[in-house]
Structures are given as structure tokens and as C-alpha cells.
Amino acid sequence: MEIRRLSTSPRILIVDSSVEARDILSTLLRRQGAETIETAHTASATALLQQQEPDLIVYDDESASSSSSQEKLDLSRSASRSATPIVVLGTGKRQIRPLPTEHFVTKPYHYGPLIRRIESLLEIRGATRDR
């Protein structure tokens, strides 16, 4: 149950139009020692990705449904270029060919396993960077 704290202080970008959902995830990640950046819009997420260089993105695919597919594609490509993992939260309709940096989590999910998934992706990214 108890999640160990992250060894470093990673920066995580949360993209979700729901204030409540952003608040829950942000609270949980900050408890683990992460720094969080929040936005409700996909377009501003792409800008934040370039400016703030987060270590990981959590992207709610459903609540960001108002975003255009081009905006989503731009974010995916930008993340892929910077090798930033994206955890996509959505329904079962996952992309047929997701980019290597995309990781899909089906709703409704449990927060414990989600946080552990994020930790494990951050560890892999840390190890890759150290090499």
C-alpha cells in the first residue's frame, strides 16, 4: 500500500480538463516527492513540454476530448522527440499503433497501481538517461 518516495524530484505534467482529477493526481504525486505542473488544454501542454521539460506526462484522453486530433498529435510527437513518456488515461479505444513513448491505462483505474506505473516509467527513464 505504502509507496516509497521517489529518489529524485521528478517533474510531472498533468493534462486533464477536470480540476478534481488534476488535484487528486497532483496531491498523490507530490506526496511521493514529485513536482507537478497542471494544464487543462492539450495545446498549452505542448508549450509546457518545451518550456518546462517534464520527466513524464499524464494525459487524460477523454477529458481532453475537446482538443483537436492535431493538437494531440503535436503533443505525442513532441514527447516522442524528447523521449518523454506519456501515460494516456482513457477508455478501451487505444491507438492501434501507439508511439514507443505512449503507455495506455484504461479507465476506471486504481490510483495505487497508476502511481507505481508512473514510478517505474520514471526509473526506466532515469536509467536510460544515466547511461
Add this chain to the structure above:
Amino acid sequence: MPSLFVIQGSDQGTRFLLEEPVHSIGRTQNNSVRLHDTEISRAHAELFLRGKNYVLRDMGSSNGTFVNGQAATEHELVSGDQIQIGKSLLLYTGFVEEASENLADKIDIVARAAQNDESRIVAALSHSEGSEWLMPEAGESSNPWIARARSNLQIMYRTALAVSHTMDIDQLLARIMEMIFDWVDADRGCIMLKDNQADKLVPKVRRHRRGVRSDEKITISKTILDYVVEHNEGVLTSDARDDKRWDPAQSIVKLGVREAICVPMQGRYNMVGVIYIDTSITPQRMLLNEGKADQFTEEHLRLMIAIAHQAALAIEDTSYYKAMVQAERLAAVGQTIASLSHHIKNILQGVRGGSYLIELGLGDHEGVAGLDDSDDEKAAKAVDTIRKGWKIVERNQQRISSLVMDMLTFSKERQPEPKPSDLNEVAGEVAELMQSRAGELGVELQWLPADEMPILMFDPEAMHSAILNVITNALDACEEAEIGKVTVQAKYDHDSKMARLEIQDNGAGIAPDDLESIFNVFVSHKGGRGTGLGLPVSQKILEEHGGKITVDSNIDAGSRFTLEFPANPQAAAHEPSEAQAGPTLASADLASPDLASADLSDLSDTSSP
């Protein structure tokens, strides 16, 4: 544009537009009309344009090409022609003849007075009476052929009426059977419809002539049925022993059927069933009939085929209509389930988040309590986490409760329960209730009651829900505004006697394209937060009160929702309570003195001291 529409076969439902002067038909990819039918040759036939019509030409196919059931090597097509190739049946539609003149200019519909039109109606006839003139008049000594023709025409007319009057197949079949028995001297009859799944004929209606034992089983020769189904032809059997077609099976003879008519019910696309009638002619009847046994004639057969065709068309129509209704119903149920699942899933996600925070907070608290030197700051932090989690759970519990209430309001045939109520009071309660939510979102919620608001007849609980939904939306719309503000203002217009509640926000506004759909059920533009039921439910409540909700919105400037409903004049008879600050409607406003007196008696218990 000319086209080929596949009525039957693997490609059923496909339409091929004929845009080129030449089209090839076959089963391989290089054909412009490609059919996935193994009984079709690679290059089976071709269509080429000759003048304004396409000509169909068989290209030496193995299984041949047929137009309207006839083998064809080359055939100039006309609209409505059916082309059979392999197992596929195609319907050809040709060029539409362009109107050479504008008929609207050639036909004038004018007011009588304007044109000195002296025409007057000299006779009128309802369409149900239209066949009456076909009835041979009593004592009429006209030619028997004409009498028979009139009788035949009448039965066709009545069949056409019957098929146009009912959507119930069983009822329709019973009516048709009844008409057949009125017209022909048959002993027994039945209608059987084809069960496509079981691939067999299922009896639907049976009928016996008056005087014939109705418990007697109707025995139908399988030989006849098989012939009718296989050849799609109507048959008249009067003496089986003389008819070579029945040689292989002697059932007709054995069963003693002397005369029978069995016709296929051929619809537009398929054979849907058969109609069967028979009669047994006893030696006594033969003697009375001067030795003739031909109770049924070819004329009967022809007419039965026509009747069966009409009935088949109606059955096909009804079946397609039912299938369409069912498909639409299933689609609506599917959409409802998908939409509800989506909202419940989002609520569940919130509950899970809140519960997880509570669980973490409790763990933290237990950890602190176990220490000898308890850390007050850590303990307070743990309680904060629990409190935060609990708030989220509570909010989502409220959401599911609202969803359930909205679903109940929307689904049940609920009649409003109007009683003398104060709109200022009801709207004020909602505004107060929503202050905490506004505070959480950092939105200012301003409530401006009307200076003069009479006591009105409305259902206060329903109106409370309607207002709550609209204010909730307004607050949500301001979530991302820099300084969000929602103003709720009540008004009463004495001239139009309309009560109004304006809810204005400075939120994101609604896109013009979305405005049309905001009152549609399960349409939400609030992402995961909206149920898509709030506004339809509010609109329904206002409509039940004879009112409506209107919306005026501009992107980035905000929206104004106006809830308005007419004042019920009956309320004027109600004396104001002491708590009521505003004036009531004057009795002079009453539209009807009867209403006033009725209302006074109704309210006497509450308004009299």
C-alpha cells in the same frame, strides 16, 4: 444518376453509380461493378450507354444473365428492371427525365373569390366508400362479365384499403382471408408465412366456410406447396390425376383435394409466404352444379395472385418498418448505456481518488500515533489528507445522487405538483446552497431577488432542481475564468405575467455549433463532469410549467440562461402569507371569475384565518 442497387446476394445494400459510358460486371477486382458472388463469372456482363439508356450485355457467362426473370444476351434497360446474375439480384434505376417545363408556372392554385370561379362541390366521397360504386346494384341486369369484373375490381380495391390500414401483420392476414372468403366459395383456407431462419412455412391464419366443421384439420399437399415455393407460381388444381406435373406424388389424390388454389406471396424483394384455399365438391354438389366441378377458375387464380402480391408488399413494408424501429430503439438504448457508463465511470474515478486519499491519510495518522513523541504537524497533515479525500468522495456521492434524480425526473411521466410558491424564495435557497461550491471554484455567486414577485403556482421542488442544474453549469463554466462571476436575478413582468430567472456567467461561453445540442439528452460539453441530463431535465420542468429556457451565449464572454414561465392566475386568489414580502397578483388580473372562485375554495384551508 443511373445506378444498380443490390437487392439480394452477398453485396446486398450496395449501390453502384453508373457514371461511365461502359461498366463491366463480374466477380474480379478489375470490374467497375464487382460482386462477391462465386456463381458470377470473372467477366460476366457489361453495361454500355446507348442514347439515354444503358444496355446490358451478357459476356458469355457460365450461369447466364436474366432480366426480370428472362434470360438475356442483350437487353436495353429501363428503370425498375431487375437483373439476376448468379445469386445476386440487382435493381436498375435509369436517368431521371428532366422536366421540360416548370410545372409550378403552369399550375395555379388560386383563391376562389379572386378568379370568379363558379365551381362547386357536387359530390364528395371518402376513400373508404370509394369501392361502393363497384358493387353490382340489386336487380341489375348487366352483362355477367362486367358484373364479375366489377366484383374483382372491388376486391382489389378492398385489399388495397386493408393493406393501407393496418401495421399489424396478423390482423392484416385475417382481414385478407376474410375478404377472400367473401368473394370465393372456398371451404378452407390458410395463409402461411415464410420463416427465413427455420426455412419453412409457418401457418398464420386459417379459415373455414360457414357450415364446414372448423375443428377439421386443413391438410395441404406438400407437392403443391413445394411447387409454388420452388417455381414462385400460383397453381390451380382441379383434378390432379389429369395433371402430369403431379405424377411423381399422388398426395393430392390420396388427400381427396378436388380443387385448390395456392399462390405465392411475392413481395418487392422476396417471397414472403403462400395463400391457400380449397374446396371439396361432393357428388351431391356436382349434381346440383350440372356435373361441373370447376368451382375455381383461372380468373380466381389471377386475382388471388394479385391479392397475394398486395399482401406481400404490405408485409414487407411492415417488417422493414418494424426492423427499422427496432434498430433505432437498440441504437438509442446503446447510446444511453454508453453515456451513463461514461458518467458513472467518471464519478467512480473521483470516488476512487477520494478513497485512496482517505486510505493514505489514515495510514499516515496511524504511523504518527504509533510514535512515542507524536508529531502534531504530521498528524494535522494526515487529517488534512483524510478531509480532502472525504470532500472528493462526498462531492461524487452528490453527483451520483443528482444523476439518479435527473434520470428519474427525465424518465418518469411525472406531472408537476403546483402549489402557491415564491420564486424569490426557491431561487434564493438554491443560490445559498451553491455558495459553498462557488467558493471552492473561486467564483463569485450573486443573488438578486425580484423587487416584486407575486405568489405563483408552480412545483417548488421541480423548479428547485431546474434552477440548481442551470446554476451548477454556470459555476462550472467559470472554472477557468480569471475572476469568475455568476449572477442570478429574478424578475416578474406584470404586462406579460411572466416570471423570469436570469443566470448570467462570465465563463467560456458556448460555441454557436454547440448551442443547438445543449438541450439534447446525454449531450454534455463539460467533459467528464457533465451527465448530459441537467439541461434537458431543466427544460422539461420549465415546459411542464408552460415555460421554456432560452440561452444567449458568446465565446469567451459568457452565457445567459433565462428560465421563464407564465404566472398561473389561480394563484391570485391566494392571500399572501405574513412572510411574503412581495405583492400578490390583484384579483383584477384574473382571466376568469370561475377560476378565481375555484381557487378560493381550494385554498380556503390555508388562506382563511
